Amino acid sequence: MDIHQVDLNLLKAFDAMMRTRSVTQAGIVLGLSQPAMSFALSKLRQMFDDPLFVRSARGMEPTARAQELAEPVTRMLYLVQDEILPRPTFHPASSRETFVMCMSDIGEMVFLPRLLKHLDGVAPHVKIKTVAPTPQELEAGLTEGDIALAVGVFPDLESASIRQKLLYQHSFVCVMRIDHPDIGQTMTKDEYEAADHVAVRPEGRRADQFEKTLERLGVHRNVRLSLPRYMGVPFIVADSNMIATVPLSVGRRFADFARVRLMPLPFNVPAYDLHLHWHSRFHNDPANVWMREVMSALVSTPKQPSAVE
Structure with missing residues (x-):
């Protein structure tokens, strides 16, 4: 031919x-x-x-x-x-681009409000769509360009073509009802292990790092209720004696609207990294570059509470 x-x-x-x-x-x-x-x-x-x-x-x-x-x-x-082909320029103020992002409900609670507030001022016509694909669908979506960015912890993203940037260090806190009858102003390891727990275990994911850390420390958690998402946690905890271990930034959002308080964990759990992921194909794409810069500028690691909040 x-x-x-x-x-x-x-x-x-x-x-x-x-x-x-x-x-x-x-x-x-x-x-x-x-x-x-x-x-x-x-x-x-x-x-x-x-x-x-x-x-x-x-x-x-x-x-x-x-x-x-x-x-x-x-x-x-x-x-x-x-x-x-020449790359198009990207003008945030006039763009009507729709950015498709993979975010967990953590990302939607913690990052989306500040991102949307920022976009109102600099890119009022830009739209955001969040999706929750399986790990296999996520890698394919990033490769094909159907998903622009993924924000979170994705241990299954193993392709050398997927790039990442550290956004945030993830620490944990315990959430419980304000007037919990068995836990006072501090919490011991024995009290943590004696309590009934709500655990969030997203479907289709490997065992997360927190679960592995508990196993390594020899800490037993009596999980009475497992959920695939975080959104139900504050309402269940506020109306029961169950407690939950959640990312600190999520716990603080819960405390904004539910009758719950935050308590430092009674043992040391190392923070782990939350990354921004994208495919190498779009590394120099002007719109993708701009959104990565925006996300990096908006996200910062919160300080761990030293006492009950």
Whole structure:
């Protein structure tokens, strides 16, 4: 095949077919009508002298030749987009960009309010959408650009193509009802172990570092209730004798609106790092660079309380 016969737009059509396995959906991705997308697929078949995609009960399945082409075609399109075409400039004041971010409910409680307040002043038309994908979906989303940034602790993000920057050091605090009958102005290790606990264990995640630290210290926690998210914790704790161990910044937000108090843990738990993650493909993307700088400037590590709050 002569390189002069290669049409970059056809390769974009091929890439869309590989992603969607549907002529209709690929056309939607590219902004083409179904007849135009069918014509592009016909030209691709002529170019590579192969059916490339065959109809099945599960959609348009790629042939062996299409599977061979998928990775180099995607890599070439990324190269053209990221390194050959001129990068657009980013103007926060006029941009209507939607930034898709992976955040836990911790991030939504602690970071989103200050981020949105900042955007009101410097980028009033910029929109934020948060998502909660599985670890596998997160890495794919960052790679494809469907997710711009991930904020949090993601031990499953192991690809060398995923970059990260330290945002925050995560320490812990105990949350309990204001008038807890068994715990006074201080808390001992025995009292911690004797109490019933609410534990937050996000679905689909490995055992977190706090759980591993408790195991290493030989601290037993009697978990009576497990939740996948933090939002229910303050209401449950305020109306029961259960206690919960939460990130300090989250505990302080809970204390703002629920009848709970904060108590330092009766043993030393090292802080661990919360990072901002993005894919190398978007390292120099002006919008991504700007949002990373904004996030870094807005986030700081809070001081650990030395007494009951």
